[in-house]
Structure formats: C-alpha cells, structure tokens
Amino acid sequence: MSLNNGILGFLSMKPMSGYDIKKLFNMSAAYFWPADQAQIYRTLKSLERDGLIEVSGFEQNAGPSKTLYTITERGRETMRSWLLNPTLSDFVARLPFLVELFFSGALNRKELLGFLDAQMELNNSLHEKLSENYTENKNAFAETAGLSKDDPRYLSAVWACRWGVLSCETYTKLLTEIKAEILTGTDC
Amino acid sequence: MSLNNGILGFLSMKPMSGYDIKKLFNMSAAYFWPADQAQIYRTLKSLERDGLIEVSGFEQNAGPSKTLYTITERGRETMRSWLLNPTLSDFVARLPFLVELFFSGALNRKELLGFLDAQMELNNSLHEKLSENYTENKNAFAETAGLSKDDPRYLSAVWACRWGVLSCETYTKLLTEIKAEILTGTDC
DNA sequence: TTATAGTATTAGATAAGTCAAATAGTTAGA
DNA sequence: TCTAACTATTTGACTTATCTAATACTATAA
Numbered sequence: 215m216s217l218n219n220g221i222l223g224f225l226s227m228k229p230m231s232g233y234d235i236k237k238l239f240n241m242s243a244a245y246f247w248p249a250d251q252a253q254i255y256r257t258l259k260s261l262e263r264d265g266l267i268e269v270s271g272f273e274q275n276a277g278p279s280k281t282l283y284t285i286t287e288r289g290r291e292t293m294r295s296w297l298l299n300p301t302l303s304d305f306v307a308r309l310p311f312l313v314e315l316f317f318s319g320a321l322n323r324k325e326l327l328g329f330l331d332a333q334m335e336l337n338n339s340l341h342e343k344l345s346e347n348y349t350e351n352k353n354a355f356a357e358t359a360g361l362s363k364d365d366p367r368y369l370s371a372v373w374a375c376r377w378g379v380l381s382c383e384t385y386t387k388l389l390t391e392i393k394a395e396i397l398t399g400t401d402c
Numbered sequence: 403m404s405l406n407n408g409i410l411g412f413l414s415m416k417p418m419s420g421y422d423i424k425k426l427f428n429m430s431a432a433y434f435w436p437a438d439q440a441q442i443y444r445t446l447k448s449l450e451r452d453g454l455i456e457v458s459g460f461e462q463n464a465g466p467s468k469t470l471y472t473i474t475e476r477g478r479e480t481m482r483s484w485l486l487n488p489t490l491s492d493f494v495a496r497l498p499f500l501v502e503l504f505f506s507g508a509l510n511r512k513e514l515l516g517f518l519d520a521q522m523e524l525n526n527s528l529h530e531k532l533s534e535n536y537t538e539n540k541n542a543f544a545e546t547a548g549l550s551k552d553d554p555r556y557l558s559a560v561w562a563c564r565w566g567v568l569s570c571e572t573y574t575k576l577l578t579e580i581k582a583e584i585l586t587g588t589d590c
Numbered sequence: 591t592t593a594t595a596g597t598a599t600t601a602g603a604t605a606a607g608t609c610a611a612a613t614a615g616t617t618a619g620a
Numbered sequence: 621t622c623t624a625a626c627t628a629t630t631t632g633a634c635t636t637a638t639c640t641a642a643t644a645c646t647a648t649a650a
Contacts, residue, residue: 216501217606223505233628243504246497253607255629260605277627278615290508297509300502300520305528308496309434312562313404314488316431317411319558321485326554332488340493366514370507373580374500377573384572385565392561405636421598441637443599448635465597466645 216247217257222266222285222293227367228360229270231280232258238358241351242371245344245378258283266292311336327396334389341382348375404435405445410454410473410481415555416548417458419468420446426546429539430559433532433566446471454480499524515584522577529570536563 220243224235232255239249261267266289271282285293311333318329347355352372361368408431412423420443427437449455454477459470473481499521506517535543540560549556 215606216496216498219505220501223501223508226505226508231628236628243501244494246495246500246504248494248496248607250606250608252609252630257606274615275627276616278629280628293505293508294513297502297506297517298513300499300517300524302524302527304498304502305524306432306436306498307434308404308436310404310492310494311488312434312565313408313411313431314485314492315565316434316559316562317407317414317481317555318485319553319555320411320414320481321554323554325486326558329485329488336488336490336493340490365507366509366511367505367507370514371504373576374504377500377503377576380572380576381569384568388561388565388568403636419598424598436637438636438638440600440639445636462645463597464646466599468598 217249217253218261219293219296220247220249221254221257221261222289222296224359225267225283225285226290226293229282229284231273231282233280234358238355241347241355241358242375245340246374261289265289323396327393330389330393330396334386337382337385337389341379341386344375344378344382348372348379405437405441406449407481407484408435408437409442409445409449410477410484412547413455413471413473414478414481417470417472419461419470421468422546426543429535429543429546430563433528434562449477453477511584515581518577518581518584522574525570525573525577529567529574532563532566532570536560536567 220239221235224230224238230238232251235258236249236251236254239247239254243249258267262269262283265286267283267285269281270284272279273282274280314329315333318326321329355371356363356368359368359371408427409423412418412426418426420439423446424437424439424442427435427442431437446455450457450471453474455471455473457469458472460467461470462468502517503521506514509517543559544551544556547556547559
C-alpha cells in the first residue's frame with residue numbers, strides 16, 4: 215500500500231516519469247520504503263487504471279522519451295484521506311536487522327560479539343549515507359522534485375530523512391549498551 | 403525472508419506449533435516483523451519441504467491436537483549463516499508511518515498540525531504497548547518460548563524489544579521538535 | 591443443551607514485492 | 621565506428637504477504 219501512496223505523493227509534487235520516481239526514492243525514502251523498479255512501473259499502470267493518475271505528456275532530454283504522469287483530483291483526495299486517517303497498523307514496521315538481533319542469542323559468546331560489531335559497522339555506514347542525504351543531497355532532491363526550500367512538502371520530506379539519521383544514532387546507543395552488558399557479565 | 407528466519411529462530415528455542423509461533427510473534431517480534439497466520443503455516447510447510455524443520459510430534463492440551471515442528475541440523479546451519487552474514491540490505495526498513503510523515507507537507511497547516519497530533523497519539527499507544535511487553539510480558543514470553551531468564555536467546559529477544567521502546571521515544575522527540583518548528587515559524 | 595470463546599489448521603483469491611533480463615534510444619569518448 | 625554508460629520501460633517467472641473464511645475440536649458457563 216505504501217508504494218501506491220509514495221508514488222501518489224511524489225506525483226503530487228510535479229508531473230514525472232517512473233524513472234524520476236525511482237531516482238527520488240533512491241535519494242530520499244529508500245530507507246523507510248524500498249521501491250523496486252519493476253514494481254514502480256506496474257503500480258503506475260494500476261494507479262492509472264484506477265483514475266488516480268494520468269499520462270500528461272512526454273519528455274525527451276538525454277536518452278529515450280519518458281512518459282510523464284500527473285496526479286488527478288481523485289488521486290489528491292485519496293492521498294489526503296490516507297494522510298488524515300493514520301492508524302496503529304501504520305506503526306507496524308519491518309526491520310530485518312532487528313529480527314537478527316532478536317535471534318542473535320542463538321550464537322555463542324564470541325560469535326555474538328562479532329555479530330554486534332558487524333551490525334555496528336553496517337549501522338555506521340548507513341548513518342553516514344543518510345547523513346549525506348540529509349545534508350548534501352537535499353538540494354538535488356529539491357531540484358528533482360521541483361520544490362523550493364520553503365515548500366512544506368520539501369520540509370516534511372526532510373523531517374522524515376532526519377528520522378533515519380536519529381534512528382541510526384539510537385541503534386548505535388543500544389548496541390553499545392548491549393556490548394557493555396555482555397562484557398561486564400560472567401566472562402567465559 | 404525474515405519470516406523464514408523468524409520461524410527458524412523460534413523453533414531453535416524449542417519444538418512448537420504454528421499456533422505457538424503466532425503467539426510468540428504477537429507478544430514480542432510483531433512490531434518489527436508482522437506475521438500473518440496463514441503465512442506462518444505456509445512457511446512451515448515450505449521449510450519442511452526444504453528439510454530445515456521437521457514434524458517431531460503432536461500435542462493435545464485444551465483444544466484440538468497441534469503439530470509440533472523441530473529445527474533440523476541443516477536448519478540450525480541456515481540460521482547461523484544468516485546471523486553471521488548481515489548486510490546493508492538488512493538495514494532497509496519498511497516504516498509506513500514515516501512514508502506518511504514524508505508526504506505530510508501536502509496538507510495545509512491546520513491539517514498538518516492535526517496529523518502530527520494523531521501520529522503522536524498513535525506513537526504513544528504503541529510505546530505503552532511495547533513497554534508493557536518489555537516489562538510485564540517478559541515472563542509469559544520466557545515461559546512460552548521455554549527459556550530461562552539467563553538464556554542468551556531470552557536476553558537477545560529482550561534487547562530487540564527494548565529497541566521498540568527506544569524507537570518510540572526517539573519518534574516522540576522528533577514529532578515534538580517538528581511541531582515546535584512549525585509553531586515558531588511564520589504564523590498564518 | 592446451547593452458545594460462546596479459545597485452540598488449531600487449512601484453503602482460495604488476490605495483491606505486492608523481487609529478481610533477472612530484454613529492448614531500445616542517446617551521448618561521449620577511444 | 622565501435623563500445624560503454626546512462627536513460628527509460630517492459631516482461632516473465634517466482635516468492636511473499638494479506639485477507640477472508642471455512643473447518644473442527646474442547647471447555648465453560650448460562
């Protein structure tokens with residue numbers, strides 16, 4: 215469902231193609247909703263069938279011509295009603311790295327310490343990547359999305375990316391605490 | 403993939419049925435990996451076909467008899483190699499509430515403030531629920547999973563649930579900051 | 591004894607997501 | 621001119637997830 219909503223959301227900024235949408239996802243929302251290329255194009259077709267978006271033209275710069283989609287009035291309404299009716303189920307997350315942490319107790323002590331280090335390292339590189347997005351890639355995002363820096367739609371996108379950064383920092387703290395807990399425990 | 407791994411993980415604690423697994427998910431990992439009942443049973447069949455788990459018996463308490471599955475040696479190896487090889491893609495999350503935040507700038511100022519309040523409230527109820535899990539339901543989890551309180555597998559499960567609590571708290575902070583930012587901005 | 595609630599599993603129909611690869615145009619450089 | 625890299629979309633096969641509901645057993649209480 216969130217891919218539908220994500221695509222509607224991007225198209226509410228300006229008319230764009232599947233390729234543009236993929237690029238925007240990659241530079242912003244990819245951490246909290248992955249978007250497969252094939253799935254984007256399929257979802258565009260289905261949103262068009264449902265009358266939530268429509269083909270509004272074609273554009274050719276460097277490379278083959280691309281199909282531009284525009285959100286319809288019905289699409290905007292759908293998006294609004296989605297935003298105005300959040301529910302608890304929207305707070306159900308999918309976090310594969312936490313599933314790993316959950317079951318990491320199946321490893322022996324040495325392996326477990328290695329696992330925690332590996333997670334820490336991956337979490338650090340993600341943090342770096344997201345911080346970059348948050349600071350440096352802001353401009354590229356605003357430009358590609360066609361938004362000025364004081365547009366609320368730009369600001370809300372930045373808030374969400376900010377979450378990614380904060381979330382990594384929270385996880386760093388937790389991993390550090392866990393490691394300390396293990397090391398001060400019974401040593402074998 | 404994480405449902406496969408989650409089921410293997412639970413079965414590495416003790417032999418149990420699909421129903422038991424569902425109960426354990428609900429009282430622990432449901433926040434970071436939702437488990438559909440039908441999907442659990444289908445995944446059990448497919449793991450059995452692959453030789454990662456096997457039927458080890460039947461049990462009847464109150465209600466109809468249940469089929470107990472046990473993890474095989476091959477299943478344990480699969481689980482180990484999953485835990486010992488974390489990658490960046492395991493850090494790609496799915497967070498529907500953040501997709502909402504991302505696109506919330508499409509709302510007008512008044513609606514946006516309402517949206518942030520609604521998210522805050524939902525986040526608070528989730529926090530309460532997860533805190534409860536973290537404090538009160540620990541015992542029920544340990545008992546259902548057949549783990550003692552000093553078993554590393556119990557401890558790692560508790561760490562992961564701790565993340566849920568911390569994550570809610572981080573989000574509360576972010577939402578508070580965002581709201582302050584809006585309210586001190588240009589008032590219309 | 592009848593209804594209800596909880597236990598336990600299965601089936602069917604869709605929907606959504608993943609992965610790999612094919613197709614095809616454009617540009618820039620060796 | 622050939623090739624490599626980037627742009628842009630589509631297809632097929634498959635896996636995973638979701639939603640609904642059917643089936644059926646047991647225990648408890650009205």
